[in-house]
Structures are given as C-alpha cells and as structure tokens.
C-alpha cells in the first residue's frame with residue numbers, strides 16, 4: 379500500500395462518487411449541466427463531510443472542456459491541472475491563514491482579470507468564517523456586483539460567524555453529517571480496493587467514532603493500518619480509540635446481573651489496563667442498559683453486527699433497574715473529569731451500581747447493607763500477584779493549569795481530559811514542547827512522530843477542545859520529529875510491559891507453577907499475561 383493517506387488518495391473525482399450528500403449533488407449536477415452557474419455558493423456542514431471536495435468538483439465541472447451531464451471528464455488538460463492545483467483560473471484559499479484585508483484584496487485583484495484558460499475564474503475560500511470583518515466588507519463589494527466571469531465558492535463549519543449580508547448573496551447548501559452505515563460501506567469499499575485486510579466489526583467501530591465525518595473515518599483507518607501492521611482488527615481499533623472490547627463489556631454486565639462485585643471490579647481494572655477509556659466503558663454500559671430496557675419493552679430484534687447485547691439472564695434485571703442503572707452510569711460519566719483518576723472514577727460508579735437498588739414497589743432507593751462478598755467461586759485458580767498499582771495512580775495529581783505544564787506533566791494532563799476517538803488518539807501520541815502566551819492567546823507547541831497526525835483539521839479540533847477545557851484561547855503548533863520520548867501512550871505501554879515483567883518474576887517464585895512448567899516443558903509467554911490488579 380502506498381503511503382498517501384486514504385482520505386487524500388481516495389478523494390472523489392466525480393459528483394457521483396461523493397458519499398452521503400445525494401440531494402445537494404443532484405441539484406448541483408442539474409444546474410451545471412444547464413450551464414446555469416450561481417455567482418456565489420456557500421457550503422456549510424461539519425468537518426470532513428465533503429465541503430472542499432464538492433467545491434473542487436464544481437470548479438472542475440465549470441472549467442472542464444468535455445463536461446458531460448454536469449460531471450467533469452477528468453481527462454482534459456483543465457481537469458488535470460485543477461486536480462494538481464496548478465490551474466491558473468481556480469484559486470483556493472484557506473481563510474484561517476489569510477484572514478486580513480490585504481490578503482483578500484490581493485486575491486480579489488487577481489480574479490478580476492478574465493479567465494486565461496477556463497470558462498470562469500473560481501475562488502474557493504475554505505473556513506471562510508475566519509475572515510476578519512474588514513475582509514468580509516471588502517469581499518462584499520465584489521459579491522454585490524459580481525462580474526460575469528467570477529464564481530465564489532465559500533465553505534465553513536461555522537456559518538454563524540459569517541455576516542448575514544454575505545450569506546444572503548450566496549446560494550447556500552447545508553451538507554449533512556454522513557450516516558454511519560454509509561461511512562462504513564464506503565470505508566470497506568476503499569479497503570477492498572486497496573487490498574487491506576479488515577474485520578467488519580472494526581470498521582463499524584471506526585464509523586461510529588468518526589461521528590459523521592468521512593475524513594475522520596479514513597484518518598482513523600490510516601492509523602489502524604499503521605498500528606496493525608497492514609490490517610485492521612477490532613481489537614486494535616478498540617485499544618487505539620480507547621474502547622472496551624465487546625467481550626469485557628459482556629463480562630461486566632454479567633457480573634452486575636449476578637451481583638458479583640469482585641468480578642466486576644477485576645474486569646474493569648483489566649479493561650483499563652488494556653488501554654480502554656473509563657468514559658467509554660461507562661458509555662458502552664449506558665448503551666447496554668438502553669438495549670436491555672428496549673428488549674423488555676418491545677420485540678425489536680438486535681443485529682449482531684451492531685454488537686447489541688442480548689443477555690442470557692434477562693430476567694434478573696428489571697426494566698426499572700435498567701433505567702436506574704442507566705442513570706447511574708450516565709451521571710458517573712458526566713462526573714468523570716472530576717475524579718482524581720480514571721480508575722477511581724470508574725470504580726465508584728460500579729460500586730454505586732452494586733450498593734444501591736430500587737424498591738420495585740415504591741421506587742425508593744434502598745442501600746444494600748452489610749453486603750457480603752459474592753460467594754461465586756472462580757473456575758480457574760488465579761495466582762494473586764502483588765503487581766504495582768495501576769498506571770493512573772502512579773502519574774502525578776491532575777494538572778489543569780498551563781503554567782505548571784512540563785514535558786513530564788503533559789501525559790497526566792491529556793489522560794484527564796476525557797476526550798475520545800481520533801482527538802484522544804492524537805493527544806495521547808503527542809509530546810509537550812513549550813507554551814507561550816501572547817495577547818490572551820496561548821500557543822502550545824507539540825511534537826509528533828506520525829505524519830498522519832499533522833492533519834490540520836485534527837489540530838483544529840484539539841484547539842477547540844482545549845480552548846473549551848481550559849477556558850482560554852488555545853492555538854496549537856505541531857512539529858514532526860523522528861520519535862517522541864514522553865507521550866501518554868508510551869508511558870502506558872512501558873507500565874504495562876513492566877507489570878508483565880513483575881508478574882513473570884512472581885511466577886518464577888511460585889513453586890507450583892515452576893513444577894507445571896517443568897512437567898509440560900512449557901514457558902510463559904509475556905504477551906499472554908493479563909494483569910489483575
């Protein structure tokens with residue numbers, strides 16, 4: 379497989395290949411085939427739903443010399459040059475880095491000339507809401523009396539920041555978030571074409587994590603391929619995104635149903651140790667309690683591929699109980715950022731699930747008193763190992779002030795942010811460099827070793843998240859380095875390796891196990907060890 383990111387190498391080159399925007403595409407193709415171009419288009423919608431892709435397709439269809447039924451031919455010289463970004467009559471500007479009046483004025487000066495090769499001059503302005511008010515005013519003059527040969531295509535994720543005077547002069551199209559099943563189908567299609575082996579469940583998980591953004595789905599797939607040595611597996615994707623594996627969640631629900639506190643706590647620690655995110659575990663539990671409630675009320679059948687849980691012991695959890703548990707885990711998830719560390723946060727929620735039960739008659743909350751430990755014996759003999767405390771306990775206390783931020787405290791800081799999906803993956807892989815404060819904007823400098831993490835949309839997402847979290851305007855610059863030395867991910871990995879080494883040493887001191895090993899001529903495989911704290 380080539381090293382070009384999937385999102386870039388698989389960008390649709392025809393309207394018919396754009397995913398999930400059927401109505402908009404139909405309208406555009408119809409207008410273009412009739413050569414009835416509007417002088418200004420505005421595309422709004424979330425990240426990675428196809429705004430820039432559609433803008434470029436319009437630029438191409440307008441200037442293509444063999445345009446057929448609104449589709450660019452992709453073969454003529456104009457199409458080719460537009461694809462390569464070197465066609466003189468199509469200008470693409472990122473408003474985030476060209477915000478000022480002077481920049482916009484100089485761009486407008488360029489497009490006032492008649493097209494040199496194409497039919498019209500097309501000006502694409504991405505993230506147009508970033509323009510300064512002055513720049514908008516300058517642009518407005520051209521929008522009010524547009525020369526025949528100019529087409530504006532504006533794209534934004536935040537239309538509220540665009541002056542109404544500008545919006546009213548544009549033909550506006552709102553692009554939807556792309557439905558999960560469409561993303562899933564499309565990603566699988568691309569992977570098949572690229573001969574990348576994958577597990578279907580993994581792609582479902584990726585599609586859900588992408589939250590309607592096809593570009594995010596493809597970026598996560600890229601990372602999964604990189605982490606999975608060429609193939610995409612569910613286990614890999616789950617641990618990459620910090621999701622709990624389906625099997626462990628099943629076990630957790632079983633433990634709750636069987637009122638087995640020990641099992642629940644040990645499963646949850648195991649899940650955290652294997653890289654699952656505490657918030658995601660609670661989220662998954664909430665989804666399960668929802669499914670269990672639905673199951674009792676209606677006969678909706680659950681599709682296995684959607685990984686909905688159907689319990690063997692349905693009778694033991696009543697509808698009221700499910701609702702009550704749902705409440706506990708969703709509230710627990712809300713409070714997670716306040717917990718001293720993820721393990722404590724998660725365990726307190728689980729303890730609440732066991733400690734409280736609803737009186738079926740009065741709906742009063744009862745506290746289970748003097749609850750005995752579950753008597754259920756474990757089937758397997760588990761050798762108790764006094765491994766060290768979990769990672770979360772070893773990291774220094776929560777750091778939420780930037781002035782205390784150092785290379786060493788950054789991993790704790792990001793582990794406490796409670797972010798998920800691609801953003802979490804990004805922050806977990808970064809190393810802190812420095813920060814500087816200027817005019818109330820704090821610039822954080824980070825280092826990464828993976829090229830795909832340099833994605834500007836991803837960095838922007840991190841900026842928005844941190845701005846919200848720290849209540850200060852944050853700007854992030856990212857530097858690509860050979861390797862990082864202190865990311866959260868590395869600390870986690872190192873701790874897990876150390877725990878396994880400690881465990882192996884403990885085994886060696888256990889006479890019974892050593893005898894077993896000798897008798898069967900066996901050896902302990904490090905990777906197979908699961909640490910039960």
Ligand SMILES: [Zn+2]
Pocket residue numbers: 441442443444445450451452453454455456457458
């Ligand atoms: Zn063409």
